[in-house]
Amino acid sequence: IHSVSNALPLKGKKVIVTAGGTKERIDPVRYISNDSSGKMGHALAIEAWKQGADVTLVSASQLESPAYIARVQVESAQDMQDAVLKEFDHADAVIMAAAVSDYAPVKMEEQKMKKKDELTLQFKKNPDILKDLGQKKKTGQVLIGFAAETHELLNYAEEKLTAKNADLIVANQVGVKDRGFNVDQNEVTLLSKNNPPRTISLRNKSDISAEIIEWLINFMN
Ligand code: CTP
Numbered sequence: 001i002h003s004v005s006n007a008l009p010l011k012g013k014k015v016i017v018t019a020g021g022t023k024e025r026i027d028p029v030r031y032i033s034n035d036s037s038g039k040m041g042h043a044l045a046i047e048a049w050k051q052g053a054d055v056t057l058v059s060a061s062q063l064e065s066p067a068y069i070a071r072v073q074v075e076s077a078q079d080m081q082d083a084v085l086k087e088f089d090h091a092d093a094v095i096m097a098a099a100v101s102d103y104a105p106v107k108m109e110e111q112k113m114k115k116k117d118e119l120t121l122q123f124k125k126n127p128d129i130l131k132d133l134g135q136k137k138k139t140g141q142v143l144i145g146f147a148a149e150t151h152e153l154l155n156y157a158e159e160k161l162t163a164k165n166a167d168l169i170v171a172n173q174v175g176v177k178d179r180g181f182n183v184d185q186n187e188v189t190l191l192s193k194n195n196p197p198r199t200i201s202l203r204n205k206s207d208i209s210a211e212i213i214e215w216l217i218n219f220m221n
């Protein structure tokens with residue numbers, strides 16, 4: 001007699017999802033950031049949880065997330081990297097949906113800066129969290145990244161797949177009205193090694209997320 005397993009496909013799997021745009025402090029009351037809302041990352045965390053995963057949501061977003069999902073709130077790229085690395089050894093998959101700031105101010109002013117006629121800020125490059133994970137990953141660990149592009153979407157996304165040693169890059173157009181950052185829908189193209197690009201046409205971020213999680217489930221099996 002065969003027993004039919006009715007366990008959810010991601011039961012026992014630990015999935016880390018990052019979300020939102022990181023904030024890089026200039027002084028105690030000012031920061032630079034980007035237009036990411038965290039909607040895509042939060043939707044992915046929920047979909048992974050629905051499929052049985054043990055999810056940690058590392059979020060730089062102000063959006064609420066369901067109480068049943070473990071959440072680590074972060075602000076800067078550095079905070080986000082620390083939070084992800086803390087759990088990475090035990091993770092089966094990491095989904096980097098966050099829009100990590102590429103730069104942070106070289107120095108955070110301790111006090112609120114006073115106004116003057118001109119201001120020049122100096123920035124330094126932030127750690128590339130996904131690329132770092134790509135170098136650290138062990139057999140069986142799955143890495144999913146995003147590529148947010150305003151132009152040459154697939155070319156740049158393809159480069160990121162290789163440069164970051166990711167298993168999947170979710171390419172999405174940003175800087176256009178009805179998709180990408182801070183809206184409820186998205187249109188994405190999935191790029192993975194040895195497979196033709198697959199476009200998921202414009203739909204809700206929860207439906208996009210379900211497709212991405214389905215890709216993950218298939219890839220793990
Ligand atoms: N990413 C990251 N750490 C960074 C920058 C990006 O982990 N410091 C991750 C993002 O979360 C995303 C992927 O890398 O999953 C691609 O991010 P993107 O901004 O599109 O690419 P970059 O590598 O930053 O290159 P560029 O902004 O120049 O296109």
Ligand code: CA
Pocket residue numbers: 100101102
């Ligand atoms: Ca970037």
